[in-house]
Amino acid sequence: MATIRPLPESVRSSIRSGISLFDFTRIVEELVFNSLDARATKVSVFVNIGSCFLKVVDDGDGITRDGLELVGERYATSKFLNLADLNTTSENFGFRGEALASISEVSLLEIVTRAYGRPNGYRKVLKGCKCLYLGIDDDRKEAGTTVIVCEIFYNQPVRRKHIESSPNKVLQSIKKCVMRLALVCPNISFKVVDIEREDELFCSHSAASPLSLVTAGFGVEVTNSLHELEVENNIIKLTGYISGPCNTIDMKALQYLYINSQFVCKGPIHKLLSQLAIRFEHRNSWSADSECKNKKRDRSQPCPAYILNLRCPRSLYVLSFEPSKTYVEFKDWTPILNFIEKVI
Ligand code: ADP
Ligand code: MG
Secondary structure, eight states, X not given: OOOOOOOOHHHHHHHHHHHXXXXXXXXXXXXXXXXXXXXXXXXXEEEEXXXXXXXXXXXXXXXXXXXXXXXXXXXXXXXXXXXXXHHHTOOOSOOSSOHHHHHHHSSEEEEEEEOTTOSOOEEEEEETTEEEEEEEOOOOOSSEEEXXXXXXXXXXHHHHHHHHHOHHHHHHHHHHHHHHHHHHOTTSEEEEEETTTTEEEEEEOTTSOHHHHHHHHHOHHHHHTOEEEEXXXXXXXXXXXEOOSBOOHHHHHOEEEEETTEEOOSOHHHHHHHHHHHHHHHHHHHHHHHHOTTOOOOOSOOBOOEEEEEEOOGGGEEEOOSTTOOOEEESOHHHHHHHHHHHO
16 A cells, blocks of 8 residues: 655645746746835846746845845745735735745746845845855846846746747737736836847836727727726725727737736626626617618627726735635625626
8 A cells, every 4th residue: 555655845845836837927927026016116027938038127125135035935925924914904916925936946046136225235046945145246236126037947847848839929928917017007117028039029118008008919999999997986996998898809808807906817807897798789789670670790799898907905805825816706796896887
């Protein structure tokens, strides 16, 4: 009979990293999240897919020497102390203190940082959650952090092969991921550069309207169909853009819902928005039917295009603890859905 025994800590850690960092884009996303949590106003992402290289540069708060000592240890975070904090006050993207540890398990990780107002900057190099080097480094003259990730997935041949076999797909996915963040953070300048082909894939300037990004990513027709929206009651605020019911693929691709600026996967709010579009379309088609009975119409299910950000107290919902953090569960969906239905 097989013997059951606990796996060594190093093996557990490696398995966890392999699960949470399932592709190149997830690594980019985690690093950009960290820059945003550090209150950066400029975030630049440089990638070389062919050599599995990534660099994220920000002008955020930076990390002190003492902080850097702990960075990269699993569950070391500056963002919360207990679960109560997390579910009531935290508005950070990060909360698990796991991303940098996990990244160092699947690559060679280097962090160059200077904390705001400090005379020196520092560099830390990590591999497999272990510190290979930590010392003064004055490469950065201004406050902020540069994270360099080399040899991505060197120990995960299946993931590595996937990247090598479809570099363009990876680039598009990174671009989409940064754009999703740029749409909801209009005050921050983002840039994605493919250093292999010297190509700037994405660029957003702070204070530009998110609509210019929609035009660049989805076309002018999609932009022209959007209506701006900003409505609030004493608890919830809904801002952004929404179109009427539509059937084109371009429009259906733009269904971005954020809760407190975090992009969320399809759930009850997306379902409600689609149902409202169908109801709206039916009402219009009934009146049109009486005018032109024989006219043929596209009968595929219509739905709206939207970029909507719902702001509400963190105490109203819980976040799922799965790695991409994109599922939320409201303790009571009814007032949220009623509010949105009324607004739309
Ligand atoms: P988490 O974001 O969940 O706290 P991470 O492993 O992503 O976990 O980061 C660990 C800690 O390192 C963060 O809590 C933060 O204090 C610090 N850190 C990481 N990246 C940056 C950055 N770009 N700027 C400033 N601090 C950072
Ligand atoms: Mg993080």
